Amino acid sequence: MDSSISVKENSQKRNAIEPIVKYRDVHKSFGELEVLKGINLDIMPSEKVALIGPSGSGKTTIIRMLMTLEEPTLGDIIVDGRNLWKMEKDSKVFRANEKHLRSVRGDIGMVFQHFNLFPHMTILENCMSAPIHVKKIDKQTAKKRSIEMLEKVGLGDKLDNYPSQLSGGQKQRVAMARALVMRPKIMLFDEVTSALDPELVGEVLEVIRDIANKGDMAMVLVTHEMDFAQEIADRIVFLDNGIIAEQGTPTEVLESSNNERLQSFLHRFRNGNSFSSS
Numbered sequence: 001m002d003s004s005i006s007v008k009e010n011s012q013k014r015n016a017i018e019p020i021v022k023y024r025d026v027h028k029s030f031g032e033l034e035v036l037k038g039i040n041l042d043i044m045p046s047e048k049v050a051l052i053g054p055s056g057s058g059k060t061t062i063i064r065m066l067m068t069l070e071e072p073t074l075g076d077i078i079v080d081g082r083n084l085w086k087m088e089k090d091s092k093v094f095r096a097n098e099k100h101l102r103s104v105r106g107d108i109g110m111v112f113q114h115f116n117l118f119p120h121m122t123i124l125e126n127c128m129s130a131p132i133h134v135k136k137i138d139k140q141t142a143k144k145r146s147i148e149m150l151e152k153v154g155l156g157d158k159l160d161n162y163p164s165q166l167s168g169g170q171k172q173r174v175a176m177a178r179a180l181v182m183r184p185k186i187m188l189f190d191e192v193t194s195a196l197d198p199e200l201v202g203e204v205l206e207v208i209r210d211i212a213n214k215g216d217m218a219m220v221l222v223t224h225e226m227d228f229a230q231e232i233a234d235r236i237v238f239l240d241n242g243i244i245a246e247q248g249t250p251t252e253v254l255e256s257s258n259n260e261r262l263q264s265f266l267h268r269f270r271n272g273n274s275f276s277s278s
């Protein structure tokens with residue numbers, strides 16, 4: 001299947017509303033290694049996009065760039081109409097300053113594979129920190145919102161616990177509450193179940209499913225949970241060797257694509273070896 005078909009199929013949506021994220025010919029190199037080789041990708045405001053592909057294909061790099069954790073070598077990333085890395089003044093283009101990056105980053109929440117919670121803070125303090133220090137929300141409001149969010153992810157009885165007192169699944173649910181309390185327009189999930197014991201995966205997927213079903217936030221998931229991607233994604237994007245090799249609805253990508261590299265990846269995946277890149 002030609003990936004332009006999917007672009008056409010999404011055109012109705014695209015005509016009505018502007019994408020919240022636009023990648024425009026984005027390249028990224030680490031030294032000699034060119035990891036992304038011209039990514040063009042639009043994400044609509046409430047769209048749920050799953051990124052799949054072999055290990056090393058550049059999935060994490062794509063979303064780390066959106067979180068401003070990596071800077072593109074070439075190209076533009078536009079978030080809600082603002083160029084992430086560039087500012088314009090008097091018709092001159094400058095590299096974005098930290099204030100600009102912080103303001104764009106405020107629209108984006110990210111959950112990582114390894115939780116990244118502050119170990120010396122209770123889980124309530126973990127959630128309150130960014131609203132107070134980044135969004136400058138008053139302490140009482142931040143506390144109220146954080147408690148509500150922690151209750152939503154089923155941790156209302158653990159507010160005063162420290163991360164070390166929680167299971168991996170619970171830590172990951174705190175990480176989600178902490179991102180959601182910032183009321184982001186876009187949520188990024190980077191292999192959030194990969195570090196978990198199998199019996200804890202379900203509770204984390206349940207929270208993501210719940211966020212997805214609410215429907216108002218764009219979501220980008222890097223995942224090896226293919227069934228889950230099929231269940232919740234509006235679109236699946238297959239990345240291979242730093243390019244988007246295929247994209248479309250879950251049925252198009254997972255069941256009816258003729259792309260040989262994708263078929264080979266899915267075949268390896270179904271046979272329990274999804275992670276090799278050749």
Ligand SMILES: Nc1ncnc2c1ncn2[C@@H]1O[C@H](COP(=O)(O)OP(=O)(O)OP(=O)(O)O)[C@@H](O)[C@H]1O
Pocket residue numbers: 030035053054055056057058059060061062
């Ligand atoms: N900071 C960095 N410095 C050097 N190389 C990097 C850096 N970050 C990523 N890479 C390399 O870029 C390539 C793509 O990495 P990336 O993590 O984006 O792939 P991925 O598709 O998410 O892989 P995986 O499924 O294994 O997580 C890899 O070869 C990786 O080693």
